Amino acid sequence: MGDILAGLIDIERGSASGETLTRQLYDRLRTAILSGALPPGHRLPSSRECAQQLGLARNTVSTVIDQLAMEGYLDVAQGRRPTVAAAERKALLTGRNIAGKTPKPLGLSRWAERVRKSDWPFVHKGPPQPLATVLADSRLFPHDIWARCLRRAARRAPTGDPAINRASLRTALLRHLAEHRGVRAEARQIIIMPSAQAALELIARVLLDAGDLAWVESPGYGGARAALDAAGASVRGIALDRGGLAFKGRRDHPRLIFVTPSHQHPTGRLMPVSRRQQLLGFANDIGAAIVEDDYDSEFHYDGRPVAALQGLDDNGRVFYVGTFSKSMFSDVRSGYAIVPPDLADLFEKAQRHGSHIVPAPVQDALAEFIDDGHFAAHIRKMTRVYRGRRDHLLQALRAHAGDHLTIEPPAGGMQLLAYLDPERDDRAISARLAEFGVTARALSIHFIPPASAPGLFLGFAAWNEQEIDKAAAIIGQVLRDTATPRGRSSKVSKRPKS
Template identity: 35%
Template sequence: MDHPLAFPLDIPVRGRLQALHGQLRAAILDGRLRTGQTLPSTRALATSLNVSRNTVVAAYDLLLSEGYVVSRQGAGYVVAHAGPTQAGAPPPSAGGEMRLQPRWRDAIAPAPMTALPPSRYDLRVGMPDVSRFPFEAWRKLSARALRTLTRAMSVYDAVEGREALREAIAGHVSFARAVTCSAANVMVTGGAQQAFDLLARILVTPGHTVVAVEDPGYPPLRATFEAAGARVTPVPIDEEGLIVERTPPDARVIYVTPSHQFPSGMVMSPARRVALLDFARQQGAVIIEDDYDGEFRYGGRPLDALQTLDRDGSVFYVGTFSKSLFPTLRQGYVVAPSWAMAALGAVRQLVDRHSDLLAQDTLAWFITEGHLARHVRKMRRIYAERRDALLEGLSRHAGEALRPLASDAGLHIAAELRWPVDASRLVRDAAMKDMRIEALGDYAIGEHKPNGLVFGLGGIPATRMDEATRLLARLLHEHLPR
């Protein structure tokens, strides 16, 4: 039969899935497959290539999980994100480019989150609701900051960040999270991700430094330290957080999310916090405390941050405004021990020197004039309503299949699957029904991956949580083995 694509595919006898996936991905990246283009049906492509249909289905599912295609009911698989690269550029070679560092030779260009079309039930993690943000107040403050900034645009600013913003951040974390610091201990960064990158550069000796991370945990942090040459070791968690006694004794960096474990959601117990700080002191290790959505707490008194309890200068406290304000702001910070500030500044000067000055000045006024605190209070009420509605819907419609994990904070909820259902397959089929959820096991790197789901609270209002959980319940029954 005629080839259903406008370009040939070379599928070897062995490694067919990898070859098909790699060549389709390359065709998307270099523009031979365009955004919005419908891929051939799995049956037609399998027949033309003389491969099994399961191979084509698996290749399409990989592209779906990477964000290069979306699955639309009645239309099949549609390209969500495509190149093209510069005119005349050869397609990426399957073996990677030898001029690159080995780690990056087979790197996959990430698809932007905006490439995914809107879904009716968007329960993705890490997506705050920006529709309630006071953009008019932000616009006025930005205009004021621009007028002020024009007086001093001919020189570079301090690598640590604008003094006014550092003072505002120090006051904010002191009030909201009881973090003890001054502006001298604050470095403004391009989101939490740049804070992790800077810390990896000053803390890792390539090939030697052991970094302990929660498992399941935050993948970008792991990737950042692996890229810096660290030996990343997963440490299991339980209902009290990181199991400190399972931490390798030679670990010199320990990454934790004690206020709202990512992605499971539990809060690290007081006993574990003390044990972790004792471990760091005895082993000469440092702790990176990621408080990515600690402002949103729905019950009980928040436990003190590790940084608050630290008496040995062991904790680097990392925060971000991506969850409390909006992701494209790209403003975060690290509260560092005094002994590390000079090293952070020296590295920051090599990386990008400093963050955007206009955004820094606007944010400083936004905090000091009370807009941040008011917005967080408002959104805390909204997210609490959504959380309650989601938990009620899960209990009513899917209580036999799902057990929500204990969590009193944050912008997402995790749930353990009680039924023998494959979470990854469920996630893919949910996408076909215009629902975006995530598999808990996708965040794990150890041998035992939890089988569960993670639900974000930023994508749909409380009034639609019931219909979303009813749809999820139907999908769960469809996936239950007969």
């Protein structure tokens, strides 16, 4: 019996891995039991015999036997040698299958099954590639200044402060949004969240019950649909016209309407003030909430920027959502929501329920970054940079792929939309471009329900001129290689009139 055990247990003294003798004996003995090399009912040598045969201290062997007995691998009785536990008992204690029984699979929720089949989020393995959208250029961010803000905030971090929404950040952010986006609110209405997506999900959970109707733009932002779907809403896509959401004459009455009025995602269109007033009036008449996602409106290039929809709201209908990850860089995982004043306390309580909490030092660092003028200075700088990159991408696409694309130059934002001929398969083209290291989202997947309008959603903010030129050349080559014999002439349109 001892010879069998000695043949199974190979102890390395001075192991290169640094494993202790106790750990080695435990691992090897447990493996022998689980593999069946030591079958159920097999009696081991006594701890004294085992120690002698393996050249180990008796205390080491006793410790391992006691541990395996406690975990259910061995049966130990006073005055008897340790015995390998019966298969059924061992299976129950270790989570392994009893012979002949098939484990029942875990069940998933209907929501999880929908997530499995969803096209959102758009995940690319590895580093981002040109021309990925909604990405800021982190290479031009003042990381040294931001690091100093973080260090100072960490040193003075409060202890025992129950506030989860720091007054310093609320005050600084409100001052910035009131000046640059025309937001009207009190600081207490600002809820600081780990991301804009988290803010959307919190709003949906607070406002909607399962089965409630929610409108989203079509084409539109996939994250909004995901957040509403997670809340159990019945999500309906509403078509767009030149002024944005085309809701006039509709008879269905939603409880929530999601819009991106400053730079519609993905078309880049601007919702004019007249349409905004109509939307507010419609929401008031039917008792609906409006969620305004102002995701990248810090960057505006042509004409005067239009103030946020929230600033026109006199009846507490608009929930304003924003993020720092677009205006700063993607690793600043912080967003926010501005909620109506009578719901501020409820939202903070709901925020605690979901533990959607941004660490206090990060909030204080953001407050300092804003108060000291670094935030506004960075936005001014990047607005100039991104305007140049937008124009450069337009020129590069005209040069390399103008016969195959129709482009609406956006007045602002971080990406543009290039339309393809109706017969083109934008998903196949997107997949082909990915093979050559170019990220170009297919427009068709942004529609609810799925639509056949093909196009490519292209980001310019995160990419310099050399990267843009290379990507545009690849786009042109792929479009030529996959084109039908019938071509058509280049068309780069002016920004659509609102």
